[in-house]
Structure formats: C-alpha cells, structure tokens
Amino acid sequence: MLASLDRLISYAAKVHFIEKVNAMKALTFKNHSVVPFDNGDGKIWFTAEHLADLLEYKDVKQVNKIFHRHKDEFTENMTTKVTVSDKSMTYGGLSKEVRLFSTRGAHLIGMVSRTPVAKDLRIWLLDLSEKESGIEVGCLEVSNLTQLAGQKLHDVIAAFDKKSFKHRGQKGSGLLAQRKRDIKTIKEATKLALQLTQIAIPDLGVFPDTDEDPEAA
DNA sequence: AAGACATCTATCGGGATTCC
DNA sequence: GGAATCCCGATAGATGTCTT
Incomplete structure (x- = not known):
C-alpha cells in the first residue's frame, strides 16, 4: 500500500x-x-x-x-x-x-x-x-583583444568559451571539430590576455579529445 | 489592364486496408 | 491497437482564354 x-x-x-x-x-x-x-x-x-x-x-x-x-x-x-x-x-x-x-x-x-x-x-x-x-556563437578575434583591458578582456573570452561549448561542444552535434578550433583560439586569447594583464601563464598542456564543460572547470 | 468564364489540377476528408 | 498508406468523390483554387 x-x-x-x-x-x-x-x-x-x-x-x-x-x-x-x-x-x-x-x-x-x-x-x-x-x-x-x-x-x-x-x-x-x-x-x-x-x-x-x-x-x-x-x-x-x-x-x-x-x-x-x-x-x-x-x-x-x-x-x-x-x-x-x-x-x-x-x-x-x-x-x-x-x-x-x-x-x-x-x-x-x-x-x-x-x-x-x-x-x-x-x-x-x-x-x-x-x-x-540564427544561433550566433560569434568569433573571437584575438587581434582585437588588445583593444580591451582588464576584466572585460577575460569576460569576452569566457563568454565565447561558454557559447562555443553550448552550441558546438555536444556529442553528436557534428561540430566538435569547430569546437576544437575554438579551444585553440581560446588558448591563444587566454595567453594574450594573461600577457596583457601581466600575469604568469601556467602550462595549459595538451587539449583532451573529449570536451569538458567550461562551466564545470 | 481588368473582369468573366471555362477548364484543369491538387487538396480535403472519409473510409478501407496494410503493416508493425 | 494504432500509425501509415491507399483509394475515391467532392470541391476549392489556379490557370488560360476571351471579351470589354
């Protein structure tokens, strides 16, 4: 019962x-x-x-x-x-x-x-x-980042990473290749951002084959 | 060019059948 | 049992032609 x-x-x-x-x-x-x-x-x-x-x-x-x-x-x-x-x-x-x-x-x-x-x-x-x-992930122009400064710069990278993971990071979406290119761009952008903000850059290592949620990181 | 008319074509909707 | 498919008659809409 x-x-x-x-x-x-x-x-x-x-x-x-x-x-x-x-x-x-x-x-x-x-x-x-x-x-x-x-x-x-x-x-x-x-x-x-x-x-x-x-x-x-x-x-x-x-x-x-x-x-x-x-x-x-x-x-x-x-x-x-x-x-x-x-x-x-x-x-x-x-x-x-x-x-x-x-x-x-x-x-x-x-x-x-x-x-x-x-x-x-x-x-x-x-x-x-x-x-x-019309899902717009947009693009991350590394060369344009120099015009930004401080927290704004990191926010732009984080926003792009979040959008990229959301729309291109899912298994079966057929967009994982694009997601990997995005990750490469994000790495470059992060490196540049850290240089601009004069913070020591840690070794980011090799990119994994499986994507991880940027939110979870 | 615009309206009237005739003809043709494709859709609707109901029912029957097939298939999983 | 229910979704998918097929068949068929009625009809709305599209198209072409003719007249004004």
Whole structure:
C-alpha cells in the first residue's frame, strides 16, 4: 500500500516536472500551443499530430497524406522517423514509430496545405526557422583583444568559451571539430590576455579529445 | 489592364486496408 | 491497437482564354 503510494507520488512528481519542462518549451501559434518533440539533437521537431493541430485539420492523417504526396520534395533534414516510448512521448509505455518534421519540413507542409491558417503558419514557421538557425556563437578575434583591458578582456573570452561549448561542444552535434578550433583560439586569447594583464601563464598542456564543460572547470 | 468564364489540377476528408 | 498508406468523390483554387 505504502509502496504503491510512493510510486504514485513519484509518478506525480515526474508528471509535474515534465509538465513544467514542457510549459517552458511550448511554442504558441494563434490559440494553439505545441511542445516541440525533443529528438536529442537540439533542433525543433514537430510530429504530424502537432502540424495537423496547427493547420487546423480535423483529421491528423492529412499531414501524412500531404507528406506522401510530396515526399520527393523532402530531404533528410526536413523529416525523420523515430521510435518513441508512448503517446506522451516522454514517459514509459509501449514503443511506436512517429514521423517528425523539422521547421523546414513543417514549412514545406504548410506550403502545400490550403487550410485558412496555412498562410499564417508559414510566416510563423519561417520566423521560427530563422531563430533556430540564427544561433550566433560569434568569433573571437584575438587581434582585437588588445583593444580591451582588464576584466572585460577575460569576460569576452569566457563568454565565447561558454557559447562555443553550448552550441558546438555536444556529442553528436557534428561540430566538435569547430569546437576544437575554438579551444585553440581560446588558448591563444587566454595567453594574450594573461600577457596583457601581466600575469604568469601556467602550462595549459595538451587539449583532451573529449570536451569538458567550461562551466564545470 | 481588368473582369468573366471555362477548364484543369491538387487538396480535403472519409473510409478501407496494410503493416508493425 | 494504432500509425501509415491507399483509394475515391467532392470541391476549392489556379490557370488560360476571351471579351470589354
């Protein structure tokens, strides 16, 4: 009895946590609120169900119908199929395959859809796509650092390192090579910064193959 | 150039079937 | 059992032609 109560509380806590996380990630279009599918790659993915809701289709199947009519127009980064654990796609249960659409894929669905809201949805998706792809890690111009001084100089390097790790330091992101170049730049910048601020430079050693969180350091 | 009309094309939506 | 896929009739929207 107590054990099952324990499980119930634990489950309720998980559900509450998931709902809070989802609420934070929810995207709103008109009076529709959708939580993008977390495919583990940091990108925004919509399920056919999401798109059917956004396009105000009565039948969820319409999105898949549209996709199959135009499947030759979709590239790999526009749509993918994943296996999820259950309908909530977040917690336990049976597994099933679900088709996902990226913001570009969703936009293409919107292009061929003729529902009254399709036009507005296309604009919304374009904005979303721009925001998604507009992640600006920026660049660290070592030569420009001489114009900065003191703490400001170190702040700029730390900010760049943080952004670089966040957007390029994740496994599977395909950007680890860029992250290594960033680390090299950060080393140079740090060396220069320390010279400018007249502090002795410790030996930074060889860069590891696996990246570490600059926050954790 | 703009409006009216006819024709064509693609989508919608419901139902049936297939597949995992 | 449910998602994916296929089929088909109705129809909205696109396109081309003609007239003013």
